[in-house]
Amino acid sequence: xPIAHTPTAVPVVVDEAKCIADKGCTVCVDVCPLDVLxxxxxxxxxxxxxxxxxYCMPCETDCPTGAVTVNIPxxxx
Amino acid sequence: MDEIKxxxxxxVCDILVIGGGTAGPxxxxxxxxxxxxxRVVLLEKANVKRSGAxxxxxxxxxxAVIPGYATPEQYTKEITxxxxxxxxxxxxxxxxxxxxxxxQELDGFGIKFQKNENGDFDVKKVHHLGSYVLPxxxxxxxxxxxYRQLRREKVLISNRYMATRLLTGRDGRIAGAxxxxxxxxxxxxxxxxxxxxxxxxxxxxxxxxxGYLWGTYENATNSGDGYAMAYHAGxxxxxxxxxxxxxxxxxxxxxxxxxxxxPFGAYTTNSEGNRFIECDYWSGQMMQEFYNELxxxxxxxxxxxxxxxxxxxxxxxxxxxxxxxxxxxxFHENRGTNYRERMIEMHISEIGFCSGxxxxxxxxxxxxxxxxxxxxxxxxxxxVPHNYMLGAFTxxxxxxxxxxxxxxxxxxxxxxxxxxxREQQRVLAVTRREDGIPPNQLEYKTRRFVNDYLQPPxxxxxxxxxxxxxAEIREDMESAMVVRDAHELMRSLEAASILDCAEMAxxxxxxxxxxxxxxxxxxxxxxxxxxxxxxxxxxLRKRDGRMTAEKxxxxxxxxxxxxxxxxxxxxxxxxxxx
Numbered sequence: 001x002p003i004a005h006t007p008t009a010v011p012v013v014v015d016e017a018k019c020i021a022d023k024g025c026t027v028c029v030d031v032c033p034l035d036v037l038x039x040x041x042x043x044x045x046x047x048x049x050x051x052x053x054x055y056c057m058p059c060e061t062d063c064p065t066g067a068v069t070v071n072i073p074x075x076x077x
Numbered sequence: 078m079d080e081i082k083x084x085x086x087x088x089v090c091d092i093l094v095i096g097g098g099t100a101g102p103x104x105x106x107x108x109x110x111x112x113x114x115x116r117v118v119l120l121e122k123a124n125v126k127r128s129g130a131x132x133x134x135x136x137x138x139x140x141a142v143i144p145g146y147a148t149p150e151q152y153t154k155e156i157t158x159x160x161x162x163x164x165x166x167x168x169x170x171x172x173x174x175x176x177x178x179x180x181q182e183l184d185g186f187g188i189k190f191q192k193n194e195n196g197d198f199d200v201k202k203v204h205h206l207g208s209y210v211l212p213x214x215x216x217x218x219x220x221x222x223x224y225r226q227l228r229r230e231k232v233l234i235s236n237r238y239m240a241t242r243l244l245t246g247r248d249g250r251i252a253g254a255x256x257x258x259x260x261x262x263x264x265x266x267x268x269x270x271x272x273x274x275x276x277x278x279x280x281x282x283x284x285x286x287x288g289y290l291w292g293t294y295e296n297a298t299n300s301g302d303g304y305a306m307a308y309h310a311g312x313x314x315x316x317x318x319x320x321x322x323x324x325x326x327x328x329x330x331x332x333x334x335x336x337x338x339x340p341f342g343a344y345t346t347n348s349e350g351n352r353f354i355e356c357d358y359w360s361g362q363m364m365q366e367f368y369n370e371l372x373x374x375x376x377x378x379x380x381x382x383x384x385x386x387x388x389x390x391x392x393x394x395x396x397x398x399x400x401x402x403x404x405x406x407x408f409h410e411n412r413g414t415n416y417r418e419r420m421i422e423m424h425i426s427e428i429g430f431c432s433g434x435x436x437x438x439x440x441x442x443x444x445x446x447x448x449x450x451x452x453x454x455x456x457x458x459x460x461v462p463h464n465y466m467l468g469a470f471t472x473x474x475x476x477x478x479x480x481x482x483x484x485x486x487x488x489x490x491x492x493x494x495x496x497x498x499r500e501q502q503r504v505l506a507v508t509r510r511e512d513g514i515p516p517n518q519l520e521y522k523t524r525r526f527v528n529d530y531l532q533p534p535x536x537x538x539x540x541x542x543x544x545x546x547x548a549e550i551r552e553d554m555e556s557a558m559v560v561r562d563a564h565e566l567m568r569s570l571e572a573a574s575i576l577d578c579a580e581m582a583x584x585x586x587x588x589x590x591x592x593x594x595x596x597x598x599x600x601x602x603x604x605x606x607x608x609x610x611x612x613x614x615x616x617l618r619k620r621d622g623r624m625t626a627e628k629x630x631x632x633x634x635x636x637x638x639x640x641x642x643x644x645x646x647x648x649x650x651x652x653x654x655x
Binding site: 002034035038049050054057058061062071073075 | 123127292402404412512557567604
């Protein structure tokens with residue numbers, strides 16, 4: 001069976017102006033229990049790669065520059 | 078990152094702890110304190126800094142047995158009654174006797190517990206009979222404080238490794254575990270003299286009403302891997318039909334929370350704003366009344382705070398919006414819910430296994446030993462009923478000390494190298510396919526059928542249909558599941574754990590032909606409690622490759638329960654509404 005991609009609005013949003021992943025920071029990626037954040041090869045900034053969020057907030061709480069915001073996933077809102 | 082690589086290395090240690098949430102760090106810490114020269118490895122699927130049920134801390138202790146407020150005898154009695162009598166009291170009594178010492182130790186780590194103006198612990202009453210709830214003003218720092226201790230004791234921490242199967246020796250003793258890196262798919266064989274399983278609840282079993290796979294009450298990482306590993310290693314699992322079902326904020330699926338807001342004067346009501354239960358403590362009997370009210374013309378159910386003073390509500394918000402599930406403030410904000418103005422709509426959670434709140438767990442004795450020699454279990458996945466966070470810490474400590482003592486006097490068990498090759502083949506089969514069904518679809522389907530067929534009220538014909546559907550999903554999983562990277566590989570392994578747990582839930586529920594624990598095991602065709610035939614544990618285990626069930630007598634009580642006290646938890650409904 002071929003695999004398709006279904007679009008979803010992801011709950012974790014990163015402010016690229018504040019994100020310092022391009023300077024080597026990986027805090028949000030490290031602390032996420034579900035391991036859903038990655039650093040983009042394209043922009044050098046953190047982003048939510050997998051829509052598997054428990055909206056638990058370590059990524060936002062531990063981010064040293066306040067670049068990460070956790071929203072409630074739309075299905076629950 | 079996430080690219081699938083080949084790799085297999087071996088690590089040798091004395092004590093292996095699987096799971097770095099609550100019980101695991103304490104087990105590793107205590108093992109190292111007991112045997113400073115021992116190699117103690119703490120394996121974690123996520124990152125120990127922020128993993129498990131208390132990733133964002135905890136607002137308080139739900140079951141603190143503090144001298145002057147409660148005694149181990151009282152607590153043991155309360156939990157025996159709350160768990161409908163099916164309780165081996167020795168591990169509960171052991172917990173109750175040791176937990177105060179653990180509170181003092183946590184206090185020494187910098188975790189503060191609320192005191193009143195006299196300097197005594199500020200214990201609150203939430204349970205039906207005794208007082209055991211103790212707030213934690215800086216509960217958001219729990220994980221940090223634990224992590225500092227682990228570093229200081231030089232516990233070897235392996236993050237982002239998911240254990241997939243336990244290894245046992247030819248003599249039946251535990252020999253270690255096999256793990257896979259969740260970002261590279263490289264394998265690690267961990268040989269150990271003793272192994273402590275602390276992998277948390279099976280919290281991704283039922284599907285939340287929202288339909289969002291990750292919108293679970295439990296941290297969604299807790300997919301029942303520990304239950305599945307224990308099962309495949311031949312360990313006994315106890316009373317799995319005693320599901321975890323909790324009263325939660327509808328849609329958000331977080332606690333509201335009666336333990337925090339209750340002591341300030343909040344309570345559960347129906348849509349008319351009237352109380353209908355005597356006690357908000359989470360028991361199966363309370364959940365049955367909650368379910369009845371939801372289904373009645375007086376539903377839905379609410380948590381009521383809007384009669385309280387604005388400052389009091391401010392204090393409650395300061396706790397609820399900072400610790401454990403802090404995003405709940407945002408959830409309310411989106412819907413314009415202010416606790417001062419409006420009651421909070423509640424619902425019941427999806428089903429799961431979790432002894433932390435109910436009693437479904439890997440069978441353990443008062444030393445946290447499972448039925449497999451050298452294998453221990455602690456925390457939400459071990460069978461000590463209603464043991465919550467402090468139970469995870471305390472029983473983790475018990476397991477760590479005993480496992481270290483045993484490890485000091487034995488050699489490593491030999492394992493069969495063919496077991497490792499077979500496990501690599503099982504795990505990697507999903508990476509060899511070009512095409513097929515992704516893990517999220519298999520997981521969704523499993524969990525939807527869990528809701529359709531296993532949720533109480535439990536009906537025999539439905540549960541049998543559920544079993545047939547699960548068997549079909551297993552065939553699909555084994556023949557067609559496909560993943561594209563190491564992250565999806567982790568999800569495929571979790572989907573397999575979830576399916577194992579779904580099959581165990583159906584099997585255990587069919588075995589016990591009576592109703593017990595209120596809603597948790599409400600069987601429509603057997604509506605009564607039947608002490609003559611079922612005053613016993615139900616034990617599920619794998620024998621010769623097949624799932625089996627048997628009865629096991631409840632150990633004679635250490636703390637006697639009077640006939641008049643036995644039904645205390647059955648009287649939950651407020652009389653005028655009955």
